[in-house]
Amino acid sequence: MDIEIRITRDLDSFLRLVDQWNGMVAEKFDGHPFFSHFWFVNYYQSFFPGQSLYILTAHNGGKMVGALPMIICRRRLAGLPLKEVRLLAGEHSHVNQILVKSGDGKIVDLFFDSLLQEGVDLICLADIPAEFPLPFGVCDFCRSHRLLLERKSVKASPFIRVEGSFEEYRKRLSKKFRELLNNRLNRIKRVGSFEIRSFTRPTDYELLLKDMQSISADSWQSQNNTGLYSTDDSSTFYRNLIQHSLENGYGEVSILYITDKPAAFEYHIFHGSTEYCLKVEFAQRFAKLSPGAVLDQKLVKRAFSTDIKVYDLLGFQSEYKARWTKDVRWQHRYYLFNRSLPAWAVYVIEHRLRNRLGKSKLLRRIRRLLKRNND
Numbered sequence: 001m002d003i004e005i006r007i008t009r010d011l012d013s014f015l016r017l018v019d020q021w022n023g024m025v026a027e028k029f030d031g032h033p034f035f036s037h038f039w040f041v042n043y044y045q046s047f048f049p050g051q052s053l054y055i056l057t058a059h060n061g062g063k064m065v066g067a068l069p070m071i072i073c074r075r076r077l078a079g080l081p082l083k084e085v086r087l088l089a090g091e092h093s094h095v096n097q098i099l100v101k102s103g104d105g106k107i108v109d110l111f112f113d114s115l116l117q118e119g120v121d122l123i124c125l126a127d128i129p130a131e132f133p134l135p136f137g138v139c140d141f142c143r144s145h146r147l148l149l150e151r152k153s154v155k156a157s158p159f160i161r162v163e164g165s166f167e168e169y170r171k172r173l174s175k176k177f178r179e180l181l182n183n184r185l186n187r188i189k190r191v192g193s194f195e196i197r198s199f200t201r202p203t204d205y206e207l208l209l210k211d212m213q214s215i216s217a218d219s220w221q222s223q224n225n226t227g228l229y230s231t232d233d234s235s236t237f238y239r240n241l242i243q244h245s246l247e248n249g250y251g252e253v254s255i256l257y258i259t260d261k262p263a264a265f266e267y268h269i270f271h272g273s274t275e276y277c278l279k280v281e282f283a284q285r286f287a288k289l290s291p292g293a294v295l296d297q298k299l300v301k302r303a304f305s306t307d308i309k310v311y312d313l314l315g316f317q318s319e320y321k322a323r324w325t326k327d328v329r330w331q332h333r334y335y336l337f338n339r340s341l342p343a344w345a346v347y348v349i350e351h352r353l354r355n356r357l358g359k360s361k362l363l364r365r366i367r368r369l370l371k372r373n374n375d
Contacts, residue, residue, distance in 0.1 A: 003065070005110050008055035015041065017057065020064040025099070028065075032271055033250050034095040040069045040088050042244070046237035047090055054085055056114055058100070058107045066100035066107045072120065078349040080342045085115055086124040092237060094157075094276065094314045096127045096331075105137045112141050112336070121343040123336040127155055130330040138334060148337040148347045156328035158321045160311040166304035177323045181297050184290040191289060192259045196298055199253045202246045208253045209239070211262035212281075215255075219281040228267075228279055238267070238279065245269055256282075256295040264291035266299060273309035300324070 008014050021037040029035050044053065051071045058066035069088040074081060089096045100107045115123055142149040160169075170178060188194050199208045213229055221227035229235040245251020250271065256264040264282035268275055277299075282292040303311045313321050317328050335351070337343040 002060065003107055003110055004059045005114050006057050006059060007114060008057065009053055011041075011044070011053060014044075014053060014055055017055075017064075020057075021067065024064040024067065028101050029099070030272060032095070033245065033269055034093070034271075035097070035099055038244055039241075042237060042240045043090070043093070044071070044088055046233045046240070047092075048088070053088075054115075054118070055088075056111050058110065066098075066104060066111075068098050068111045070115070072118070077122075077346045080346055082121040082342055082346060083119065084122040084124060085118065085120045087126055089126060092234065093127065094278070094312075095129065096125075097129065098125070108137050109141055112145075116145065116338060121338050121340045122346070123334075123338075125334040125336075127331040127333060130332060138336070142336060146339055148344065150335040150337070150347065150351045152333045152335075153330055154333045155315075155331040156317045157315060157331060158313045158317045158325050158328050160300065160303075160313065160325045161327060162303050162308050162311055164304075166301045169300075169304065174323065181293060184293050185297070188258060188289050188291070188294055194256065194258045194263075194294075196254055196256050196295060199255070200246060200249075200251070202243070204253075205243055205246055208255065208265075209242070211255055212253065212265050212267075215262050215265050215283045216281050218283040218285055220284060221281050227281060242267060254295065254299060256291050256298075258286060258289065258291065263289070264295045266295055268299075270308075273307055274312055275303055275308045275310070276312045277314055296324070 008017065018037045022031075025031055025035045025037075033039060044051075048071055051073060054070040054072050056068040056070065057064050070085045071088050072083065072085050075084055076082070087093075087096055098108055098111065112123070138149060141147070163169075173181075199205075216222050216227045216229045219227050222230050225231065227234075228238050242251060242253065246253075250269055252268050252270070254266050254268070255262055262283070263286040265280070266277060267279040268277055270276070280292055280296070282290075282295075300311060313324065315321075335347075337347040
């Protein structure tokens with residue numbers, strides 16, 4: 001296998017890769033929307049405009065066979081300036097991965113070789129699913145290139161196994177939670193009429209956008225600056241994503257209306273036999289009725305009557321999500337430190353001394369001293 005690694009550094013050149021990129025994703029990853037060319041372009045334009053792109057693609061006989069979308073940034077760790085390369089991803093990314101199939105370890109090595117030739121101090125691969133066979137190849141690569149490797153388990157992402165009937169699944173929930181769900185549903189029924197409308201057509205976009213904005217403006221997520229429209233960058237990202245997913249048949253927005261007033265919404269993406277729950281918000285003025293829990297129950301129940309096998313709640317396991325499921329997928333974060341002096345110093349301070357000294361005064365003094373010497 002004669003592999004050629006190509007590097008793309010500007011947006012215009014990246015945009016021209018659309019057909020090759022989507023062809024590779026269709027062939028190797030069944031066209032997963034989280035790996036599509038649109039996903040990464042939208043993420044870059046929404047959250048990292050102006051940052052230095054560093055898109056690695058692998059080609060065999062001119063055909064794209066793998067990719068690693070990254071950005072290069074300058075940052076300080078332990079008071080020291082570092083040149084870091086990280087995945088083109090963030091808190092709104094849910095399935096991060098080096099885009100090569102299992103067994104293509106040679107391509108991963110060539111990607112890392114290219115990153116080292118760029119002179120970076122730190123390579124950060126964030127939130128990689130535990131099932132991706134990365135550790136073995138990374139460990140071997142780090143040993144052969146005398147790199148320092150640190151891995152952290154950073155996220156337990158919850159999901160529901162859609163097996164059997166909804167009634168069987170519901171019996172496995174705690175009695176207290178089942179009673180709570182019944183209580184919330186009965187309470188909404190006593191208030192008046194309610195209905196759930198699911199939108200999947202591109203022509204629905206303008207209508208649902210207005211109702212989603214109305215809900216988000218009054219949600220607790222908006223107050224915490226984590227709502228769909230809390231910031232300009234997240235608003236841009238989700239507007240584009242919702243429109244694209246409706247136009248291409250892989251997205252759905254479900255809105256719960258109470259007496260014809262929008263009370264809660266969920267935005268889902270579908271791929272194969274998996275339903276991904278990307279975003280949930282409810283209006284605080286309906287908080288006593290728990291519209292989010294009512295909408296959740298209806299959509300989870302619906303999944304059991306379809307071909308869905310996994311109902312993925314995404315994000316972190318919370319007390320509320322743990323009531324729905326105990327199943328989680330672990331995600332790991334990998335830090336590869338180059339042989340440069342700043343990189344090794346950061347590794348020792350942040351990943352060795354911290355483990356031994358914690359938040360001690362000595363560690364804080366070391367950080368302040370390094371920062372002062374580098375200012």
